[in-house]
Amino acid sequence: MTTRFGYTLMTEQSGPRELVRYAVGAERAGFDFEVSSDHYSPWLTEQGHAPYAWTVLGAVAQATERVDLMTYVTCPTMRYHPAVVAQKAATLGLLSDNRFTLGLGSGENLNEHTIGEGWPALETRQEMLEEAVEIIRALFAGDLVTWRGDHFDVDSARLWDLPEEQVRLGLAISGERSIGRFAPLADDLIAVEPDGDAIKEWNAVDGVATIGDGARAIGQIPICWGPDEDAAVEKAHEQFRWFAGGWKVNADLPTTSGFAGATQFVRQEDVADQIACGPDLDKIVENVSEFWEAGFTDIALVQIGDESQDQFLKEAAEPLLEKLRTAAP
Template identity: 40%
Template sequence: MAHFGYFLSCEEHGPAELVEQARLAEEAGFDCLWISDHYHPWNDQQGQSPFVWSVIGALSEAVSLPVETAVTCPTVRIHPAVIAQAAATSAVQLGGRFRLGVGSGEALNEHILGDAWPETPVRLEMLEEAVAVIRKLLTGEQVSHRGTHYTVENARLYTVPDEPVPIDVSAFGPQAAEVAARIGDGLITMTPDADMVERYRRGGGGVSPVSGGLKVCWGPDREEAVRTVHRLWPNESLPGELPQVLPTPRHFEQACELVTQEQIAESVPCGDDPDAHIEALAAFADAGFDAVYVNQIGKDQRGFFDFYRTKVLPALRG
């Protein structure tokens, strides 16, 4: 596997904490950064949700690592013409070290203006049109567009990077993987699914990068770490389309009453056994991924980074 990255969680941390974590990630030897793009956290226990584009501006001054949104929904809450400007500025600030990760989104973040939340096929159709609009605008040329879902009139970005911003597409099912292969410069997904990788590559993705992400909870007491995950991120264990359609943090809290600590213990690497963490990350390499991004759940970020710097990353690279 080429790269190991750290996944900054805007749902759980404020702007200053995220910038400090980015610094710690660079010092610990991580290669790159993901950062989530939310309007709401998944539940009130997570408790944060800063505006991602402001945080990216701060990251551009704080670290030298590449940064990618994982992921931005450019279809409902924010018009793709505005996302194009945000991505272009981020790429300029980061000196070309920016990738735009996009996806079809969740009602949790996107319904806030009262817009209808479409079915999956419509959301994917909107995503495809939005990406086309963004790519046109990133050229710096004047753009007018009248499509099925979006209108752009006489729009031109004046602050644009020297090279086009790569756009990676998130996918969790076959339909989305086909869209990602057709319109993306890379694939993002959250499970080490070799079949998904193969479907993406066969569908037109070729040798473009495939990136995955996972959450862990390092700590000296494994049972306490499991409790921390169960308190903060039980939504990781929700099945099917629930994460895409539930509209508020309170609805997620209600659904997560069905999630047990036993489920968490089986699905999220917890505790301080290096082998458990190494095995979880290596599963992505075994499935054909080019990069994997890991997020530490909970407050003990310094302990996590020290553990990965000394025990996990050297073993994975060795």
């Protein structure tokens, strides 16, 4: 498979009308696909947004024609019942003319605690995700589903509007144990770190499609392009210092104030060490290359900062994509 490059509709940093506009601009600039976060809250107060991702994606599906779309990622276990997620995904598959992939994960406390049901331990969250995927698969098949499980009940549910092609499922994985558990349930792998071992472990699971030959490995990387490097580093620190904590931390903190406290000692230089900032497109390509060198087939870029999106899409996106496609396999 040729490496594909995507654009992130980051609901934590932009309002719904802006996100639809950026989606159109990203398609025009030549991105292959677009992924959307699915948040109830931003990571940090400075980001300032959290519109409903599914409404945005419905609008994006009508405003675009070519790009593939994806949630990156939806938690189908707490805020949303899996039967409802299946219905939303099927509808979006229809609206997008089969361009939609349902990306699923076990969620973050930041978003899921809002319903007041507490935050389960990791093993319980993974059990819930596994059961949710089984329910979603059954509904995607068009069956009349009644389910009595350890975590969910479904009573005589059927999806009445299904797309011509069954919606693909991508599952977020973290470690060998979760790969063994979720690879047989998924069409595609999702991960936010360029971990080549994860690709090898996925490919070693019996009965699953190989990454690059039927299955995709979809990664994501933040960048902060801008004409002034110092200003870009400052913006990345303001908006994305939460990223320095890693996902084991990020999954468990419940509020923006928690993330503010956890990242109070993260310095600008710490962020600059992790995120390519400024006008140097070759530096961005070098950072992104870690993903395709690890075996990822699809890589979504996150351009940090709402106010920079129009300029990025107008001035930097096309030459950056040209450089990425020249360098990537």
